[in-house]
Amino acid sequence: MNKPLISVSNVTKIYKINQRVNGLPGQIANLLFPKYVDIKAVDQISFDINEGEVVGFIGPNGAGKSTTIKMLSGILFPSSGEIHVAGYVPYKQRQKYVSHIGVVFGQKSQLSWDLPVIDSFELLKHIYKIPNDLYKDNLTLFSNLLDMESFINQPVRQLSLGQRMRSDIAAALLHSPKLVFFDEPTIGLDVVAKERIREFIHHINKEQGVTMIFTSHDMQDIEKICHQLIIIDHGQKIFDGDISGFKNQFGAQRKLIVEFEQECEISDIKGVTIENMENHKKEFCFHGEDVQMKSLISSLINSYEVKDLTICEPEIETLVRQIYERGGHI
Amino acid sequence: MSTYLLCIKTVFRKNVVFRVDYILGIISTCLQIFISCAIWKALYGKHVEINGISLAMVTTNFVIGLGLTNAFRVDDSVIQRKLRDGSFANELLKPINIRAYILAENLGDILFRILTNFLPSFIIAVIFIGVLPPVDAMAVCYSMISVVLGFGVFWALSSIIQMTAFWVMNVWSLSTIKNVFVNVLAGALLPLWFMPSSIMKIIKFTPFDSIYFTPVQIYLGELSGGDVWVYYGRQALWIVLLYSVSTVLWVFGRRRIVIQGG
Numbered sequence: 001m002n003k004p005l006i007s008v009s010n011v012t013k014i015y016k017i018n019q020r021v022n023g024l025p026g027q028i029a030n031l032l033f034p035k036y037v038d039i040k041a042v043d044q045i046s047f048d049i050n051e052g053e054v055v056g057f058i059g060p061n062g063a064g065k066s067t068t069i070k071m072l073s074g075i076l077f078p079s080s081g082e083i084h085v086a087g088y089v090p091y092k093q094r095q096k097y098v099s100h101i102g103v104v105f106g107q108k109s110q111l112s113w114d115l116p117v118i119d120s121f122e123l124l125k126h127i128y129k130i131p132n133d134l135y136k137d138n139l140t141l142f143s144n145l146l147d148m149e150s151f152i153n154q155p156v157r158q159l160s161l162g163q164r165m166r167s168d169i170a171a172a173l174l175h176s177p178k179l180v181f182f183d184e185p186t187i188g189l190d191v192v193a194k195e196r197i198r199e200f201i202h203h204i205n206k207e208q209g210v211t212m213i214f215t216s217h218d219m220q221d222i223e224k225i226c227h228q229l230i231i232i233d234h235g236q237k238i239f240d241g242d243i244s245g246f247k248n249q250f251g252a253q254r255k256l257i258v259e260f261e262q263e264c265e266i267s268d269i270k271g272v273t274i275e276n277m278e279n280h281k282k283e284f285c286f287h288g289e290d291v292q293m294k295s296l297i298s299s300l301i302n303s304y305e306v307k308d309l310t311i312c313e314p315e316i317e318t319l320v321r322q323i324y325e326r327g328g329h330i
Numbered sequence: 331m332s333t334y335l336l337c338i339k340t341v342f343r344k345n346v347v348f349r350v351d352y353i354l355g356i357i358s359t360c361l362q363i364f365i366s367c368a369i370w371k372a373l374y375g376k377h378v379e380i381n382g383i384s385l386a387m388v389t390t391n392f393v394i395g396l397g398l399t400n401a402f403r404v405d406d407s408v409i410q411r412k413l414r415d416g417s418f419a420n421e422l423l424k425p426i427n428i429r430a431y432i433l434a435e436n437l438g439d440i441l442f443r444i445l446t447n448f449l450p451s452f453i454i455a456v457i458f459i460g461v462l463p464p465v466d467a468m469a470v471c472y473s474m475i476s477v478v479l480g481f482g483v484f485w486a487l488s489s490i491i492q493m494t495a496f497w498v499m500n501v502w503s504l505s506t507i508k509n510v511f512v513n514v515l516a517g518a519l520l521p522l523w524f525m526p527s528s529i530m531k532i533i534k535f536t537p538f539d540s541i542y543f544t545p546v547q548i549y550l551g552e553l554s555g556g557d558v559w560v561y562y563g564r565q566a567l568w569i570v571l572l573y574s575v576s577t578v579l580w581v582f583g584r585r586r587i588v589i590q591g592g
Contacts, residue, residue, distance in 0.1 A: 075423065077585045095425055098423050099425035127425065127426060
């Protein structure tokens with residue numbers, strides 16, 4: 001077993017928030033004796049990530065995803081706990097460490113607003129001291145894969161969101177980092193643009209073995225790109241494993257929709273909840289462990305006049321929504 | 331290193347674009363010098379010397395001192411701004427020394443202003459007001475070294491104010507207090523020769539007189555020989571001291587940053 005590329009153990013990040021009081025007397029009191037409340041953005045998180053993995057890092061808004069990414073990328077200091085990435089402690093050896101990583105923030109561009117894209121790339125070449133050959137190779141590769149020739153000479157402020165995002169991704173990968181963080185890279189993009197970015201990320205991971213960590217609210221992103229899934233909520237890790245494992249653990253609930261020839265009463269079946277829908281349709285929900293799909297179907301077909309059957313496989317999106325709604329308590 | 335040189339060059343080039351800005355800058359500096367000199371001319375009246383200080387020395391003090399005041403401008407709110415708009419996070423992700431990068435940006439600005447503001451104003455002042463010639467050719471070199479060190483002191487002082495942005499959301503008030511101290515105690519408003527000796531004793535324990543006044547004194551030959559080296563040493567000591575304070579603030583400030591906006 002190789003040493004994991006990223007190892008995070010018992011990391012906690014506490015923000016001190018000034019508690020504001022309404023009303024003038026309260027505000028004056030607050031000015032003189034400010035009261036602070038500790039907010040745990042990240043609470044005792046531990047995980048390992050191996051080299052070459054693509055990891056989906058998901059959780060509802062405010063779960064602590066971005067805080068974790070910022071600690072992993074050396075921007076924030078953790079309040080306690082230890083982080084080791086590729087032999088560095090990110091926040092302590094920031095200047096050396098960051099030349100091995102790339103970061104893409106979907107909501108914030110790293111490129112200079114007024115400069116043409118290519119000028120920003122040139123600047124990055126200097127900052128990261130990228131050798132000439134590597135720079136040229138990467139530039140050609142990215143502008144082909146991401147289709148950037150048409151806008152590479154335009155200032156960033158004139159680009160569409162999709163174009164800007166592609167430029168940002170290329171910028172983060174120019175120096176061939178070992179590890180790339182994507183913080184919501186497909187936010188606000190249309191279906192085609194999303195697909196193109198997913199393909200690109202997939203390609204880079206396969207060809208160059210770059211390790212990637214991915215936060216997104218788009219479950220299709222996660223399903224199509226990621227091998228491993230880490231779910232956090234309220235600053236705590238609630239799942240860590242591969243996607244099929246996730247479906248098994250949380251997707252035990254299965255669903256069968258049956259359309260009957262005519263309205264009929266169905267006697268209770270043990271372990272199955274039945275719900276009536278329109279047009280003589282009924283929905284059968286059950287747990288895979290309690291009831292076999294096969295036996296349920298055959299018993300229905302034998303006893304009633306069945307017109308059509310639909311088996312609904314658990315979708316990650318639905319499962320994740322259920323987890324978020326439960327508020328992280330499994 | 332090349333990254334930082336590139337940064338100095340980029341900032342310099344960015345400044346060149348604003349032509350009206352530097353013409354107005356020259357006019358502003360010249361006006362300040364003319365007004366101060368006119369006031370002191372009136373104060374001197376018929377006197378040739380007051381306390382052994384001639385009007386020409388006072389004029390020279392203003393031309394150099396006010397000229398440098400206008401050239402030495404460091405943006406105290408640079409870190410505050412980066413923290414507020416979130417670009418600080420982006421810079422932390424680059425393999426650069428952020429403080430060196432800020433210094434490089436400042437140096438680009440200062441070099442630009444020395445060339446386009448200080449030098450033209452100096453020449454205009456030499457022609458229209460008259461400035462004492464330096465005591466000898468070496469004094470010019472010595473005072474130039476002292477100007478560089480003086481800038482170092484000024485920059486390190488500003489750097490401390492820059493770092494306070496980690497604790498206060500708005501550094502404006504601290505920056506203003508610092509500027510008042512610099513203006514009064516560094517000799518830009520009142521030449522330090524005329525400071526009451528009790529205040530002068532205090533000033534000797536502050537970094538302020540090493541910013542503009544030491545170069546002026548060397549230029550005029552008030553300090554020469556071994557004294558020059560003693561004063562260089564003083565300037566260097568202040569740079570080290572102030573820079574250390576700024577470093578401590580940086581180290582602790584970095585730990586407590588909260589990235590604004592997500």
